[in-house]
Amino acid sequence: MRKLKELIIEKVILICGLASIFFVVLIFLFLLKEGLAVFKIVSPFKFLFGKSWYPISEPPQLGILPLVLGSLLVTVGAVIISIPIGVGCAIYIAEIAPLKIKEALKTGIELLTAIPSVVLGFIGMVTLVPLAKNIFHIPTGLTALSGSIMLAFMAMPTIVSIAEDALYSVPKTYKEGALALGATHWQAIWRVMLPAASSGILAAVMLGIGRVIGETMAVMMITGNAAVIPSSILAPVRTLTATIAAEMGEAVVGSEHYFALFAIGIVLFVISFAINVTADLFLHKRQ
Amino acid sequence: MVIKFNIENLNIWFGSIHALKQVSVGVQANEILSIIGPSNSGKTTFLRMLNRLNDLSQNFKMNGSVKLEQEDIRNIDTELLRKKVGMVFALPLPLPLSIFDNVAYGVRMHDRKNKKILGEIVEASLKEAYLWEEVKDRLNESAFKLSGGQQQRLCIARTLAIEPEVILFDEPCSGLDPISTAKVEDAMVKLKQKYTIVLVTNNVKQAARVGDRTAFFLNGELIELDKTDKMFTAPLDKRTDGYIRGKFG
Numbered sequence: 001m002r003k004l005k006e007l008i009i010e011k012v013i014l015i016c017g018l019a020s021i022f023f024v025v026l027i028f029l030f031l032l033k034e035g036l037a038v039f040k041i042v043s044p045f046k047f048l049f050g051k052s053w054y055p056i057s058e059p060p061q062l063g064i065l066p067l068v069l070g071s072l073l074v075t076v077g078a079v080i081i082s083i084p085i086g087v088g089c090a091i092y093i094a095e096i097a098p099l100k101i102k103e104a105l106k107t108g109i110e111l112l113t114a115i116p117s118v119v120l121g122f123i124g125m126v127t128l129v130p131l132a133k134n135i136f137h138i139p140t141g142l143t144a145l146s147g148s149i150m151l152a153f154m155a156m157p158t159i160v161s162i163a164e165d166a167l168y169s170v171p172k173t174y175k176e177g178a179l180a181l182g183a184t185h186w187q188a189i190w191r192v193m194l195p196a197a198s199s200g201i202l203a204a205v206m207l208g209i210g211r212v213i214g215e216t217m218a219v220m221m222i223t224g225n226a227a228v229i230p231s232s233i234l235a236p237v238r239t240l241t242a243t244i245a246a247e248m249g250e251a252v253v254g255s256e257h258y259f260a261l262f263a264i265g266i267v268l269f270v271i272s273f274a275i276n277v278t279a280d281l282f283l284h285k286r287q
Numbered sequence: 288m289v290i291k292f293n294i295e296n297l298n299i300w301f302g303s304i305h306a307l308k309q310v311s312v313g314v315q316a317n318e319i320l321s322i323i324g325p326s327n328s329g330k331t332t333f334l335r336m337l338n339r340l341n342d343l344s345q346n347f348k349m350n351g352s353v354k355l356e357q358e359d360i361r362n363i364d365t366e367l368l369r370k371k372v373g374m375v376f377a378l379p380l381p382l383p384l385s386i387f388d389n390v391a392y393g394v395r396m397h398d399r400k401n402k403k404i405l406g407e408i409v410e411a412s413l414k415e416a417y418l419w420e421e422v423k424d425r426l427n428e429s430a431f432k433l434s435g436g437q438q439q440r441l442c443i444a445r446t447l448a449i450e451p452e453v454i455l456f457d458e459p460c461s462g463l464d465p466i467s468t469a470k471v472e473d474a475m476v477k478l479k480q481k482y483t484i485v486l487v488t489n490n491v492k493q494a495a496r497v498g499d500r501t502a503f504f505l506n507g508e509l510i511e512l513d514k515t516d517k518m519f520t521a522p523l524d525k526r527t528d529g530y531i532r533g534k535f536g
Contacts, residue, residue: 099345176340177380177442181393181449182370191392192382 031269035262038062047263053227055247055257062260064267066229070144070237073230074219077148078155078212083205085152086159090201093160094167095189106161113157121218124150129222136234142224144237150218155208162207166200167193199282206279214272216241240268289316291453291483292337297351299332301344306332308507309351314453319475319484321498321515323491325530328504330487334455337485338372339365355453370397373446377458379438381430386422389430389441393449408448416444417474436467443474454478456486460493472497491531495519503527 038047042062050063093105128149133141170193178188194201216239224236225246244261251258292314299307307329314320322330335341336353339360353360360368370393381389390409394400400408409426413419418440422433430441439459446454456475460468475484475497488494494501495515502512503524511518511527522528 173376173378173380174382176343177376177382179343180338180340180369180374180376181396181445182366183393183396184366187396191396195383 028269031262031265034259035264035266038256038259038263041256041259047260048267051229053243055251055260060256060260062256064240064243064260064264066227067238067240067243067264068267069229070223070227071213071239071241073144073233073237074147074151074223074239075209075212077144077233078151079205079209081148081152082155082159082208082212086156086204086208087163087201089156089160090163090167090204091189091194094164095185095193106164109157109160112153117154117215117217118221120150120153121221124218124222132234138234140224140236142222142236143234144223144230145233147219147223147237147239148233150222151212151215154215154218155212158211159204159208162204163197163201166197166204169200170196203279203282206275206282210272210275210279213275214241214268216245220245240264244268290314291316291356292485293352293354293357294333294336295352295354297333297336297353298349299329299336299341300346300348302346306507307336310504310507310509312502312509312512314483314485315500316483317479317481318499319479319486319497321494321501322485322487322504323489323494323501323530324504326489327506329507330504331457332507333504334374334457334485334487337453337455338369338374340374370449371451372453372455373449373451374455374457375439375442375446375459377461379435379442379462381433381438381441384430385427386430386433386441387426390444390448393445397449409444412444412448413441415447415474415478416440417470417477418444434467436463436470439463439467439471440474443471443478447478451482453483453485456484456488458487458489461489468493491533503530505530 041060042050047062047064048068049065050061051065052061052063053066054061089105089109093102097105124146128146129141131141132138132143132146174192174196175188178192179185183191219239220242223239223242225238225242226236227238227243228235230237244264247257248261251261290313292312294310294312294314297307297310298305310329310333312320312333322333324330332341336349337360341347341349342365355363355368355371363371382392384392387409390412391405394405394408410419410423413422418437421437422441425432430438433441439462443454443459460471463471472493475486478484479499486494486498498515500512501515501518503510503518503522503526505526511522511524513523518527519531522531
Protein backbone atom coordinates (compact mmCIF):
# COMPACT_ATOMS: atom_id res chain seq x y z
CA MET A 1 0.00 0.00 0.00
CA ARG A 2 2.74 2.40 0.92
CA LYS A 3 4.66 1.42 -2.18
CA LEU A 4 1.61 2.13 -4.33
CA LYS A 5 1.24 5.55 -2.76
CA GLU A 6 4.91 6.30 -3.44
CA LEU A 7 4.46 5.20 -7.02
CA ILE A 8 1.42 7.40 -7.60
CA ILE A 9 3.08 10.45 -6.07
CA GLU A 10 6.18 9.86 -8.12
CA LYS A 11 4.17 9.68 -11.33
CA VAL A 12 2.17 12.79 -10.50
CA ILE A 13 5.34 14.76 -9.87
CA LEU A 14 6.80 13.42 -13.07
CA ILE A 15 3.78 14.66 -14.99
CA CYS A 16 4.11 18.09 -13.39
CA GLY A 17 7.72 18.19 -14.44
CA LEU A 18 7.01 17.11 -17.97
CA ALA A 19 4.11 19.54 -18.26
CA SER A 20 6.34 22.57 -18.04
CA ILE A 21 8.60 21.27 -20.77
CA PHE A 22 5.61 20.19 -22.82
CA PHE A 23 4.07 23.66 -22.72
CA VAL A 24 7.30 25.37 -23.64
CA VAL A 25 7.76 23.07 -26.60
CA LEU A 26 4.16 23.55 -27.64
CA ILE A 27 4.42 27.33 -27.50
CA PHE A 28 7.69 27.25 -29.38
CA LEU A 29 6.27 24.99 -32.10
CA PHE A 30 3.20 27.16 -32.47
CA LEU A 31 5.38 30.25 -32.73
CA LEU A 32 7.54 28.61 -35.36
CA LYS A 33 4.60 27.32 -37.37
CA GLU A 34 2.81 30.65 -37.47
CA GLY A 35 5.94 32.75 -37.78
CA LEU A 36 7.86 30.85 -40.42
CA ALA A 37 4.85 31.10 -42.75
CA VAL A 38 5.77 34.71 -43.42
CA PHE A 39 8.89 33.61 -45.25
CA LYS A 40 6.74 32.29 -48.07
CA ILE A 41 5.92 35.91 -48.81
CA VAL A 42 9.19 37.72 -48.01
CA SER A 43 12.69 36.35 -47.85
CA PRO A 44 14.25 36.17 -44.37
CA PHE A 45 16.83 38.74 -45.48
CA LYS A 46 14.21 41.19 -46.66
CA PHE A 47 12.23 40.61 -43.50
CA LEU A 48 15.12 41.28 -41.16
CA PHE A 49 16.74 44.10 -43.09
CA GLY A 50 13.79 45.63 -44.98
CA LYS A 51 13.61 49.32 -44.21
CA SER A 52 9.88 49.82 -44.19
CA TRP A 53 7.12 48.34 -42.12
CA TYR A 54 3.77 48.93 -43.80
CA PRO A 55 1.93 45.70 -43.02
CA ILE A 56 -1.47 46.78 -44.28
CA SER A 57 -0.55 48.54 -47.50
CA GLU A 58 -1.05 46.71 -50.77
CA PRO A 59 1.21 44.82 -51.27
CA PRO A 60 2.37 44.79 -47.61
CA GLN A 61 5.94 45.81 -46.86
CA LEU A 62 7.25 43.67 -44.07
CA GLY A 63 10.72 44.91 -43.18
CA ILE A 64 11.40 44.94 -39.43
CA LEU A 65 14.70 46.82 -39.46
CA PRO A 66 13.11 49.99 -38.01
CA LEU A 67 11.60 47.94 -35.20
CA VAL A 68 14.83 46.11 -34.46
CA LEU A 69 16.72 49.39 -34.43
CA GLY A 70 14.03 50.90 -32.22
CA SER A 71 14.35 48.07 -29.71
CA LEU A 72 18.12 48.26 -29.88
CA LEU A 73 18.26 52.02 -29.37
CA VAL A 74 15.92 51.96 -26.39
CA THR A 75 17.72 48.99 -24.86
CA VAL A 76 21.22 50.38 -25.34
CA GLY A 77 20.09 53.69 -23.88
CA ALA A 78 18.54 51.96 -20.89
CA VAL A 79 21.65 49.85 -20.36
CA ILE A 80 23.98 52.85 -20.50
CA ILE A 81 21.87 54.59 -17.89
CA SER A 82 21.18 51.64 -15.62
CA ILE A 83 24.58 49.92 -15.44
CA PRO A 84 26.57 52.69 -13.76
CA ILE A 85 23.72 53.58 -11.40
CA GLY A 86 22.85 49.95 -10.71
CA VAL A 87 26.40 48.76 -10.10
CA GLY A 88 27.19 51.90 -8.11
CA CYS A 89 24.15 51.27 -5.95
CA ALA A 90 25.17 47.64 -5.49
CA ILE A 91 28.66 48.68 -4.36
CA TYR A 92 27.17 51.18 -1.95
CA ILE A 93 24.81 48.61 -0.45
CA ALA A 94 27.35 45.81 -0.27
CA GLU A 95 30.35 47.77 0.93
CA ILE A 96 29.68 51.20 2.26
CA ALA A 97 26.18 51.64 3.62
CA PRO A 98 25.64 51.26 7.37
CA LEU A 99 23.30 48.45 8.32
CA LYS A 100 20.15 50.54 8.68
CA ILE A 101 20.50 52.34 5.36
CA LYS A 102 21.35 49.04 3.74
CA GLU A 103 18.07 47.48 4.85
CA ALA A 104 16.08 50.52 3.78
CA LEU A 105 17.71 50.60 0.35
CA LYS A 106 17.16 46.90 -0.25
CA THR A 107 13.48 47.19 0.62
CA GLY A 108 13.16 50.23 -1.60
CA ILE A 109 14.67 48.41 -4.52
CA GLU A 110 12.37 45.44 -4.03
CA LEU A 111 9.44 47.85 -4.04
CA LEU A 112 10.66 49.23 -7.34
CA THR A 113 10.24 45.76 -8.84
CA ALA A 114 6.70 45.62 -7.54
CA ILE A 115 5.50 48.64 -9.52
CA PRO A 116 3.52 47.37 -12.54
CA SER A 117 5.10 48.47 -15.80
CA VAL A 118 1.93 50.16 -16.99
CA VAL A 119 2.04 52.40 -13.93
CA LEU A 120 5.65 53.29 -14.63
CA GLY A 121 4.68 54.00 -18.23
CA PHE A 122 1.86 56.21 -17.08
CA ILE A 123 4.08 58.15 -14.71
CA GLY A 124 6.69 58.51 -17.43
CA MET A 125 4.06 59.79 -19.82
CA VAL A 126 2.94 62.64 -17.59
CA THR A 127 6.34 63.59 -16.14
CA LEU A 128 9.22 62.51 -18.33
CA VAL A 129 7.64 63.14 -21.71
CA PRO A 130 6.76 66.83 -21.22
CA LEU A 131 10.12 67.33 -19.51
CA ALA A 132 12.02 65.90 -22.49
CA LYS A 133 9.97 68.04 -24.83
CA ASN A 134 10.78 71.25 -22.95
CA ILE A 135 14.46 70.52 -22.34
CA PHE A 136 15.37 69.58 -25.89
CA HIS A 137 12.82 71.81 -27.67
CA ILE A 138 11.52 68.98 -29.79
CA PRO A 139 8.02 68.62 -31.24
CA THR A 140 7.23 65.62 -29.06
CA GLY A 141 8.65 64.20 -25.87
CA LEU A 142 7.69 60.68 -26.90
CA THR A 143 11.23 59.60 -27.78
CA ALA A 144 13.64 56.72 -27.51
CA LEU A 145 15.39 58.61 -24.73
CA SER A 146 12.26 58.81 -22.59
CA GLY A 147 11.76 55.10 -23.11
CA SER A 148 15.38 54.39 -22.17
CA ILE A 149 15.15 56.35 -18.94
CA MET A 150 11.94 54.62 -17.95
CA LEU A 151 13.29 51.18 -18.79
CA ALA A 152 16.49 51.91 -16.90
CA PHE A 153 14.31 52.19 -13.80
CA MET A 154 12.85 48.79 -14.54
CA ALA A 155 16.22 47.12 -15.11
CA MET A 156 17.80 48.65 -12.01
CA PRO A 157 16.31 46.38 -9.33
CA THR A 158 17.49 43.27 -11.17
CA ILE A 159 20.97 44.66 -11.68
CA VAL A 160 21.30 45.97 -8.13
CA SER A 161 20.12 42.88 -6.32
CA ILE A 162 22.12 40.36 -8.35
CA ALA A 163 25.27 42.50 -8.44
CA GLU A 164 24.97 43.08 -4.70
CA ASP A 165 24.75 39.33 -4.14
CA ALA A 166 27.84 38.84 -6.27
CA LEU A 167 29.80 41.45 -4.33
CA TYR A 168 28.59 40.10 -1.01
CA SER A 169 29.75 36.59 -1.84
CA VAL A 170 33.32 37.69 -2.53
CA PRO A 171 35.26 36.20 0.41
CA LYS A 172 35.98 38.80 3.11
CA THR A 173 39.57 37.66 3.12
CA TYR A 174 40.10 39.13 -0.38
CA LYS A 175 39.22 42.56 0.83
CA GLU A 176 41.24 42.21 4.02
CA GLY A 177 44.20 41.00 2.00
CA ALA A 178 44.12 44.12 -0.13
CA LEU A 179 43.59 46.42 2.85
CA ALA A 180 46.46 44.78 4.73
CA LEU A 181 48.72 45.76 1.84
CA GLY A 182 47.74 49.35 2.44
CA ALA A 183 45.00 49.69 -0.17
CA THR A 184 42.39 52.34 0.41
CA HIS A 185 38.80 51.16 0.61
CA TRP A 186 38.15 52.27 -2.95
CA GLN A 187 41.33 50.63 -4.27
CA ALA A 188 40.26 47.37 -2.64
CA ILE A 189 36.80 47.63 -4.21
CA TRP A 190 38.08 48.59 -7.64
CA ARG A 191 41.04 46.26 -8.01
CA VAL A 192 39.93 43.26 -5.95
CA MET A 193 36.23 43.15 -5.16
CA LEU A 194 34.90 44.13 -8.59
CA PRO A 195 37.17 41.79 -10.59
CA ALA A 196 36.35 38.94 -8.21
CA ALA A 197 32.62 39.60 -8.60
CA SER A 198 32.81 40.38 -12.31
CA SER A 199 31.05 37.29 -13.60
CA GLY A 200 28.14 37.83 -11.23
CA ILE A 201 27.94 41.48 -12.17
CA LEU A 202 27.96 40.63 -15.87
CA ALA A 203 25.15 38.15 -15.28
CA ALA A 204 23.24 40.88 -13.44
CA VAL A 205 23.66 43.19 -16.41
CA MET A 206 22.57 40.53 -18.89
CA LEU A 207 19.43 39.76 -16.88
CA GLY A 208 18.73 43.49 -16.70
CA ILE A 209 19.02 43.70 -20.48
CA GLY A 210 16.71 40.71 -20.79
CA ARG A 211 14.13 42.50 -18.73
CA VAL A 212 14.44 45.66 -20.84
CA ILE A 213 14.22 44.03 -24.22
CA GLY A 214 11.09 42.08 -23.32
CA GLU A 215 9.29 45.04 -21.78
CA THR A 216 6.22 46.15 -23.69
CA MET A 217 3.73 48.31 -21.89
CA ALA A 218 5.91 51.15 -20.67
CA VAL A 219 7.77 51.54 -23.95
CA MET A 220 4.57 51.45 -25.95
CA MET A 221 3.25 54.34 -23.90
CA ILE A 222 6.24 56.63 -24.07
CA THR A 223 8.35 55.98 -27.13
CA GLY A 224 5.95 57.42 -29.70
CA ASN A 225 5.42 54.24 -31.74
CA ALA A 226 6.66 55.51 -35.10
CA ALA A 227 7.86 52.57 -37.16
CA VAL A 228 10.61 54.47 -38.94
CA ILE A 229 14.36 54.12 -38.70
CA PRO A 230 15.25 56.49 -35.84
CA SER A 231 17.51 59.39 -36.75
CA SER A 232 18.60 60.09 -33.17
CA ILE A 233 17.84 59.15 -29.60
CA LEU A 234 15.47 62.11 -29.51
CA ALA A 235 13.26 60.66 -32.25
CA PRO A 236 10.16 58.55 -31.66
CA VAL A 237 10.73 54.84 -32.17
CA ARG A 238 8.75 51.66 -32.07
CA THR A 239 10.06 48.48 -30.51
CA LEU A 240 9.49 44.87 -31.52
CA THR A 241 7.37 44.19 -28.46
CA ALA A 242 5.21 47.26 -28.86
CA THR A 243 4.53 46.33 -32.49
CA ILE A 244 3.13 42.96 -31.57
CA ALA A 245 1.06 44.35 -28.71
CA ALA A 246 -0.33 47.21 -30.77
CA GLU A 247 -1.10 45.39 -34.00
CA MET A 248 -2.05 41.86 -33.06
CA GLY A 249 -5.60 42.88 -32.23
CA GLU A 250 -6.18 44.28 -35.71
CA ALA A 251 -4.35 41.67 -37.77
CA VAL A 252 -6.60 39.30 -39.67
CA VAL A 253 -5.88 35.73 -38.63
CA GLY A 254 -4.01 33.99 -41.45
CA SER A 255 -3.01 37.22 -43.18
CA GLU A 256 0.55 38.17 -44.07
CA HIS A 257 0.45 40.76 -41.31
CA TYR A 258 -0.53 38.09 -38.77
CA PHE A 259 2.32 35.80 -39.79
CA ALA A 260 4.77 38.68 -39.75
CA LEU A 261 3.87 39.50 -36.16
CA PHE A 262 4.55 35.92 -35.16
CA ALA A 263 7.88 36.09 -36.95
CA ILE A 264 8.70 39.14 -34.83
CA GLY A 265 7.85 36.95 -31.88
CA ILE A 266 10.48 34.46 -33.04
CA VAL A 267 13.08 37.23 -33.33
CA LEU A 268 12.31 38.38 -29.79
CA PHE A 269 12.43 34.83 -28.53
CA VAL A 270 15.85 34.28 -30.07
CA ILE A 271 17.20 37.51 -28.60
CA SER A 272 15.91 36.82 -25.06
CA PHE A 273 17.07 33.25 -25.25
CA ALA A 274 20.57 34.33 -26.26
CA ILE A 275 20.71 36.86 -23.44
CA ASN A 276 19.51 34.38 -20.83
CA VAL A 277 21.98 31.76 -21.95
CA THR A 278 24.84 34.26 -21.77
CA ALA A 279 23.75 35.35 -18.29
CA ASP A 280 23.58 31.72 -17.23
CA LEU A 281 27.07 31.06 -18.53
CA PHE A 282 28.43 33.94 -16.47
CA LEU A 283 26.54 32.85 -13.37
CA HIS A 284 27.81 29.30 -13.60
CA LYS A 285 31.33 30.45 -14.21
CA ARG A 286 31.08 32.13 -10.82
CA GLN A 287 30.18 28.89 -9.08
CA MET B 288 66.61 46.90 22.75
CA VAL B 289 64.48 49.08 20.56
CA ILE B 290 60.78 48.81 21.25
CA LYS B 291 58.84 48.72 18.00
CA PHE B 292 55.30 48.36 19.23
CA ASN B 293 54.31 49.44 22.68
CA ILE B 294 50.89 48.23 23.78
CA GLU B 295 49.58 49.45 27.10
CA ASN B 296 46.41 48.48 28.96
CA LEU B 297 44.67 47.49 25.77
CA ASN B 298 41.02 46.53 26.04
CA ILE B 299 38.93 45.51 23.06
CA TRP B 300 35.23 44.81 22.84
CA PHE B 301 33.13 43.51 19.98
CA GLY B 302 29.64 44.50 21.06
CA SER B 303 29.29 43.08 24.55
CA ILE B 304 32.12 40.58 24.18
CA HIS B 305 35.24 41.64 25.99
CA ALA B 306 37.85 40.18 23.63
CA LEU B 307 41.06 41.56 25.13
CA LYS B 308 41.54 42.54 28.76
CA GLN B 309 44.22 44.93 30.00
CA VAL B 310 46.92 43.63 27.72
CA SER B 311 50.35 45.28 27.87
CA VAL B 312 53.10 44.07 25.57
CA GLY B 313 56.27 45.59 24.17
CA VAL B 314 57.32 44.17 20.82
CA GLN B 315 61.07 44.50 20.33
CA ALA B 316 62.64 45.33 17.02
CA ASN B 317 64.02 42.39 15.02
CA GLU B 318 62.52 39.73 17.20
CA ILE B 319 59.99 37.04 16.46
CA LEU B 320 57.29 37.30 19.07
CA SER B 321 55.08 34.20 19.00
CA ILE B 322 51.61 34.35 20.38
CA ILE B 323 50.00 31.12 21.47
CA GLY B 324 46.73 30.25 23.12
CA PRO B 325 43.54 28.28 22.53
CA SER B 326 40.81 29.52 20.17
CA ASN B 327 38.94 32.58 21.35
CA SER B 328 41.85 33.62 23.51
CA GLY B 329 42.14 36.94 21.69
CA LYS B 330 45.43 36.31 19.93
CA THR B 331 44.15 37.10 16.44
CA THR B 332 42.28 40.13 17.78
CA PHE B 333 45.57 41.32 19.24
CA LEU B 334 47.33 40.83 15.91
CA ARG B 335 44.62 42.58 13.92
CA MET B 336 44.84 45.51 16.31
CA LEU B 337 48.39 46.21 15.20
CA ASN B 338 47.36 47.06 11.60
CA ARG B 339 43.88 48.18 12.58
CA LEU B 340 42.01 45.50 10.67
CA ASN B 341 39.70 45.25 13.69
CA ASP B 342 38.27 48.59 12.64
CA LEU B 343 36.42 46.78 9.85
CA SER B 344 34.27 44.89 12.34
CA GLN B 345 31.01 46.40 13.43
CA ASN B 346 30.67 47.24 17.14
CA PHE B 347 34.43 47.37 17.59
CA LYS B 348 35.49 49.37 20.64
CA MET B 349 38.85 49.80 22.31
CA ASN B 350 40.70 51.71 24.94
CA GLY B 351 44.30 51.81 26.07
CA SER B 352 47.12 52.71 23.75
CA VAL B 353 49.00 51.08 20.90
CA LYS B 354 52.11 52.93 19.84
CA LEU B 355 54.32 52.27 16.86
CA GLU B 356 57.67 53.94 17.60
CA GLN B 357 56.16 56.31 20.18
CA GLU B 358 53.31 57.31 17.92
CA ASP B 359 49.73 56.26 18.64
CA ILE B 360 48.59 54.18 15.66
CA ARG B 361 45.24 55.91 15.65
CA ASN B 362 47.05 59.07 14.65
CA ILE B 363 48.81 57.40 11.74
CA ASP B 364 47.08 57.36 8.37
CA THR B 365 45.55 53.87 8.05
CA GLU B 366 47.05 53.14 4.62
CA LEU B 367 50.49 54.26 5.75
CA LEU B 368 50.23 52.15 8.90
CA ARG B 369 49.33 49.08 6.87
CA LYS B 370 52.25 49.74 4.55
CA LYS B 371 54.58 49.80 7.55
CA VAL B 372 52.89 46.84 9.21
CA GLY B 373 52.34 44.08 6.67
CA MET B 374 50.24 40.99 7.27
CA VAL B 375 50.26 37.39 6.07
CA PHE B 376 46.99 35.54 6.53
CA ALA B 377 46.14 32.00 7.54
CA LEU B 378 45.01 30.93 4.11
CA PRO B 379 47.27 31.78 1.19
CA LEU B 380 45.37 34.45 -0.62
CA PRO B 381 46.82 35.17 -4.02
CA LEU B 382 44.92 37.67 -6.11
CA PRO B 383 43.59 36.41 -9.43
CA LEU B 384 46.66 37.79 -11.23
CA SER B 385 50.01 36.51 -12.48
CA ILE B 386 52.81 35.71 -10.03
CA PHE B 387 54.62 38.91 -11.00
CA ASP B 388 51.53 41.10 -10.67
CA ASN B 389 50.69 39.61 -7.29
CA VAL B 390 54.00 40.80 -5.89
CA ALA B 391 53.88 44.09 -7.77
CA TYR B 392 50.29 44.79 -6.72
CA GLY B 393 51.02 46.53 -3.45
CA VAL B 394 53.97 48.44 -4.86
CA ARG B 395 51.94 49.80 -7.74
CA MET B 396 49.24 50.85 -5.35
CA HIS B 397 51.51 53.01 -3.24
CA ASP B 398 53.48 54.73 -5.94
CA ARG B 399 54.17 54.29 -9.61
CA LYS B 400 57.62 53.00 -10.38
CA ASN B 401 59.19 52.32 -13.75
CA LYS B 402 59.30 48.78 -15.08
CA LYS B 403 62.94 48.14 -14.31
CA ILE B 404 62.74 49.12 -10.66
CA LEU B 405 59.49 47.23 -10.28
CA GLY B 406 61.14 44.11 -11.72
CA GLU B 407 64.01 44.46 -9.26
CA ILE B 408 61.66 44.84 -6.32
CA VAL B 409 59.68 41.77 -7.36
CA GLU B 410 62.83 39.71 -7.77
CA ALA B 411 64.28 40.82 -4.43
CA SER B 412 61.02 40.14 -2.60
CA LEU B 413 60.65 36.68 -4.10
CA LYS B 414 64.24 35.90 -3.13
CA GLU B 415 63.63 37.04 0.43
CA ALA B 416 60.61 34.78 0.62
CA TYR B 417 62.64 31.84 -0.75
CA LEU B 418 60.40 31.46 -3.76
CA TRP B 419 62.50 32.97 -6.55
CA GLU B 420 64.26 29.77 -7.63
CA GLU B 421 60.95 27.96 -7.98
CA VAL B 422 59.13 30.60 -10.01
CA LYS B 423 61.73 32.65 -11.85
CA ASP B 424 60.92 31.01 -15.20
CA ARG B 425 57.17 31.40 -14.97
CA LEU B 426 56.48 34.81 -13.50
CA ASN B 427 53.64 35.40 -15.93
CA GLU B 428 51.69 32.31 -14.99
CA SER B 429 48.61 32.60 -12.82
CA ALA B 430 49.38 32.56 -9.09
CA PHE B 431 46.71 29.89 -8.63
CA LYS B 432 48.95 27.36 -10.36
CA LEU B 433 51.36 27.40 -7.42
CA SER B 434 51.10 24.87 -4.61
CA GLY B 435 49.69 25.92 -1.24
CA GLY B 436 53.12 26.40 0.31
CA GLN B 437 54.34 28.37 -2.67
CA GLN B 438 51.22 30.53 -2.58
CA GLN B 439 51.88 31.31 1.06
CA ARG B 440 55.47 32.31 0.32
CA LEU B 441 54.11 34.39 -2.58
CA CYS B 442 51.92 36.21 -0.07
CA ILE B 443 54.98 36.79 2.09
CA ALA B 444 56.84 38.18 -0.95
CA ARG B 445 53.88 40.42 -1.70
CA THR B 446 54.04 41.81 1.80
CA LEU B 447 57.82 42.26 1.64
CA ALA B 448 57.56 44.15 -1.66
CA ILE B 449 56.01 47.17 0.03
CA GLU B 450 58.95 47.32 2.44
CA PRO B 451 57.19 47.03 5.79
CA GLU B 452 58.91 47.39 9.14
CA VAL B 453 56.79 44.83 10.95
CA ILE B 454 55.21 41.67 9.55
CA LEU B 455 52.22 40.07 11.22
CA PHE B 456 51.73 36.36 10.59
CA ASP B 457 48.26 35.02 11.36
CA GLU B 458 48.64 31.23 11.62
CA PRO B 459 50.58 31.21 8.36
CA CYS B 460 51.09 27.46 8.27
CA SER B 461 47.70 26.19 9.36
CA GLY B 462 46.87 24.95 5.86
CA LEU B 463 50.32 23.71 4.89
CA ASP B 464 52.08 20.34 4.92
CA PRO B 465 55.18 19.88 7.14
CA ILE B 466 57.70 20.50 4.35
CA SER B 467 56.06 23.74 3.23
CA THR B 468 55.76 24.70 6.88
CA ALA B 469 59.49 24.21 7.34
CA LYS B 470 60.18 26.46 4.33
CA VAL B 471 57.94 29.21 5.62
CA GLU B 472 59.56 28.94 9.05
CA ASP B 473 63.02 29.18 7.50
CA ALA B 474 61.93 32.29 5.68
CA MET B 475 60.64 33.82 8.92
CA VAL B 476 63.84 33.20 10.82
CA LYS B 477 65.92 34.84 8.06
CA LEU B 478 63.50 37.73 7.82
CA LYS B 479 63.87 38.80 11.41
CA GLN B 480 67.27 40.31 10.66
CA LYS B 481 65.50 43.03 8.72
CA TYR B 482 61.98 42.99 10.06
CA THR B 483 60.11 42.66 13.31
CA ILE B 484 57.77 39.69 13.30
CA VAL B 485 54.67 38.93 15.33
CA LEU B 486 53.48 35.38 14.81
CA VAL B 487 50.14 34.03 15.92
CA THR B 488 50.15 30.27 15.83
CA ASN B 489 48.00 27.36 16.94
CA ASN B 490 51.02 25.14 16.73
CA VAL B 491 52.87 25.28 20.06
CA LYS B 492 55.88 23.53 18.56
CA GLN B 493 56.14 26.16 15.87
CA ALA B 494 56.33 28.84 18.55
CA ALA B 495 59.07 26.85 20.24
CA ARG B 496 61.00 26.49 16.97
CA VAL B 497 60.98 30.06 15.65
CA GLY B 498 59.99 32.43 18.46
CA ASP B 499 62.52 34.52 20.38
CA ARG B 500 59.86 35.31 22.91
CA THR B 501 56.47 33.77 23.41
CA ALA B 502 53.26 35.21 24.78
CA PHE B 503 50.47 33.03 26.10
CA PHE B 504 46.91 34.35 25.84
CA LEU B 505 43.89 32.85 27.56
CA ASN B 506 40.34 34.20 27.51
CA GLY B 507 41.51 37.61 26.37
CA GLU B 508 44.18 37.96 29.02
CA LEU B 509 47.93 37.90 28.62
CA ILE B 510 48.95 35.17 31.08
CA GLU B 511 52.66 35.05 30.51
CA LEU B 512 55.30 36.57 28.25
CA ASP B 513 58.87 35.41 28.38
CA LYS B 514 61.87 34.16 26.40
CA THR B 515 60.79 31.11 24.46
CA ASP B 516 63.43 28.87 26.01
CA LYS B 517 62.36 29.75 29.48
CA MET B 518 58.67 29.54 28.75
CA PHE B 519 58.96 26.07 27.33
CA THR B 520 61.16 24.71 30.08
CA ALA B 521 60.06 26.50 33.21
CA PRO B 522 56.82 28.44 32.77
CA LEU B 523 55.77 30.53 35.75
CA ASP B 524 52.05 30.00 35.44
CA LYS B 525 50.38 26.62 35.82
CA ARG B 526 47.97 27.37 32.98
CA THR B 527 50.83 28.05 30.58
CA ASP B 528 52.39 24.78 31.56
CA GLY B 529 49.12 22.96 30.99
CA TYR B 530 48.58 24.45 27.56
CA ILE B 531 52.13 23.81 26.38
CA ARG B 532 51.90 20.19 27.47
CA GLY B 533 48.62 19.85 25.63
CA LYS B 534 46.45 19.37 28.69
CA PHE B 535 43.78 21.76 27.42
CA GLY B 536 43.03 24.05 24.48
